[in-house]
Amino acid sequence: xxxxxxxxxxxxxxxxxxxxxxxxxxxxxxxxxxxxxxxxxxxxxxxxxxxxxxxxxxxxxxxxxxxxxxxxxxxxxxxxxxxxxxxxxxxxxxxxxxxxxxxxxxxxxxxxxxxxxxxxxxxxxxxxxxxxxxxxxxxxxxxxxxxxxxxxxxxxxxxxxxxxxxxxxxxxxxxxxxxxxxxxxxxxxxxxxxxxxxxxxxxxxxxx
Amino acid sequence: xxxxxxxxxxxxxxxxxxxxxxxxxxxxxxxxxxxxxxxxxxxxxxxxxxxxxxxxxxxxxxxxxxxxxxxxxxxxxxxxxxxxxxxxxxxxxxxxxxxxxxxxxxxxxxxxxxxxxxxxxxxxxxxxxxxxxxxxxxxxxxxxxxxxxxxxxxxxxxxxxxxxxxxxxxxxxxxxxxxxxxxxxxxxxxxxxxxxxxxxxxxxxxxx
Numbered sequence: 559x560x561x562x563x564x565x566x567x568x569x570x571x572x573x574x575x576x577x578x579x580x581x582x583x584x585x586x587x588x589x590x591x592x593x594x595x596x597x598x599x600x601x602x603x604x605x606x607x608x609x610x611x612x613x614x615x616x617x618x619x620x621x622x623x624x625x626x627x628x629x630x631x632x633x634x635x636x637x638x639x640x641x642x643x644x645x646x647x648x649x650x651x652x653x654x655x656x657x658x659x660x661x662x663x664x665x666x667x668x669x670x671x672x673x674x675x676x677x678x679x680x681x682x683x684x685x686x687x688x689x690x691x692x693x694x695x696x697x698x699x700x701x702x703x704x705x706x707x708x709x710x711x712x713x714x715x716x717x718x719x720x721x722x723x724x725x726x727x728x729x730x731x732x733x734x735x736x737x738x739x740x741x742x743x744x745x746x747x748x749x750x751x752x753x754x755x756x757x758x759x760x761x762x763x764x765x766x
Numbered sequence: 767x768x769x770x771x772x773x774x775x776x777x778x779x780x781x782x783x784x785x786x787x788x789x790x791x792x793x794x795x796x797x798x799x800x801x802x803x804x805x806x807x808x809x810x811x812x813x814x815x816x817x818x819x820x821x822x823x824x825x826x827x828x829x830x831x832x833x834x835x836x837x838x839x840x841x842x843x844x845x846x847x848x849x850x851x852x853x854x855x856x857x858x859x860x861x862x863x864x865x866x867x868x869x870x871x872x873x874x875x876x877x878x879x880x881x882x883x884x885x886x887x888x889x890x891x892x893x894x895x896x897x898x899x900x901x902x903x904x905x906x907x908x909x910x911x912x913x914x915x916x917x918x919x920x921x922x923x924x925x926x927x928x929x930x931x932x933x934x935x936x937x938x939x940x941x942x943x944x945x946x947x948x949x950x951x952x953x954x955x956x957x958x959x960x961x962x963x964x965x966x967x968x969x970x971x972x973x974x
Contacts, residue, residue: 679938680888691941715935715944716955723931727923730887733899736923739972746969747924751959761954764947 582608583615587629592685596626596693623694630678630686633670634662640698648702652753653745655699659721660741663729672729691718703756712764716755720748790816791823795837800893804834804901831902838886838894841878842870848906856910860961861953863907867929868949871937880937899926911964920972924963928956 586607590599601622605612619625627635639658646654663671678687696714704710724744728736736744794815798807809830813820827833835843847866854862871879886895904922912918932952936944944952 676888679934680884684939687939688941691935691939696941712943712947712955715941716932718941719931719935719944720928720959721931722934723927723929724924726887726930726934727899727927731892731895731899733896733923733926735920736927739920743969743972747920747963747972748927751928751962754959755955761951764951764955 579608579610579614580618583610583618583625584629587625588683588686591626591629591689592683595685595689596622601625626689626694630683630690631670631674633667633674636690636694640694643698643702648757649753651699651702651756652751653749655717655752656721656724656745656748657742660724660745663725664741668729675725676730691715699756705757709760709764713755713760717752720752720755724748787816787818787822788826791818791826791833792837795833796891796894799834799837799897800891803893803897804830809833834897834902838891838898839878839882841875841882844898844902848902851906851910856965857961859907859910859964860959861957863925863960864929864932864953864956865950868932868953871933872949876937883933884938899923907964913965917968917972921963921968925960928960928963932956 583604587599587604590604590607599622601615602612604625605615608615615625619628623637624635639662642658643651643654662668677683678690695718696711699717700710700714702710703713724736727733728739728744791812795807795812798812798815807830809823810820812833813823816823823833827836831845832843847870850866851859851862870876885891886898903926904919907925908918908922910918911921932944935941936947936952
């Protein structure tokens, strides 16, 4: 921040707020989310850890899931992807998921997503990556495809594994020709496989 | 190394060789493999970079691919997995690949593999990860499934993406219940999807 900027409270594209306070809240959030996951971490506890009022946390960051996204430095609220999926019939999720996700990775948000993913898997943030998969992706997607009952979580995790693998190969390792394929062709190639995980037959014994 | 060990040239489980010389060879190999890939790096060039004779490199590390495996700190020669695949009919590769790979990751070699993978994707070694995928995995597997001609590489890369994703979710992020499933069930769940990538229909326009 330059000297000329120091006095400005509200900058375009960034919520208002004293940046020391914001950083204290994010540090408290990262610590608590990493230790206890998302469900068992309250905004109140994050606020207490940062020495601020819970209302201020809501004011700066919105919902708990938005706070989590900010804590893991996700450049986009995962709900902007996941909420539209709620209106997609499960038979179409296999194509819809990668069709929405890949263009985001291909966009100007991609660099931030790559940095976040590399940080999550290389560093001390593996607990946060696990919470993201388990408490956001599996919750949202798994609950839609829990058929027969008890299979939803593992269905969603196999979907996540294929999406994560494509993201790794295409955006992190950048292996050709996968890195240069149009997003639409990648989506169409993996869609039937994602759909099988979501609604297809699974081997015996996979349900708990 | 303790003082008592210092004089020993040959330790169990490790090839003979002066460790300074070995390290110089490995440093030269990493640099050249990262810059030029595997195919365009010669043992002679690695030897020259380390100031030793090419015969010594062969003596310490074996083939160029074994040298590459040592350079990326792979605790197992990838050919011990890939060579048996040559005898597996392509229609069975979808099940055979994960059935051989996952038990290795579940074995005592797993910790070393996890460390290697995390190093490859987090650090400055992305070029080495790319070479591994492009010049070893794609070469070995892609050449078996190049039908219609021109599709072999991309088929192999989608297979690699699913395998990498499962490895990430199961061994790096360790998300449950995927992390605790028996390897056999994981293999059977992903096998039909791998097989589709290997020999199934692909979307139009995917072949070059």
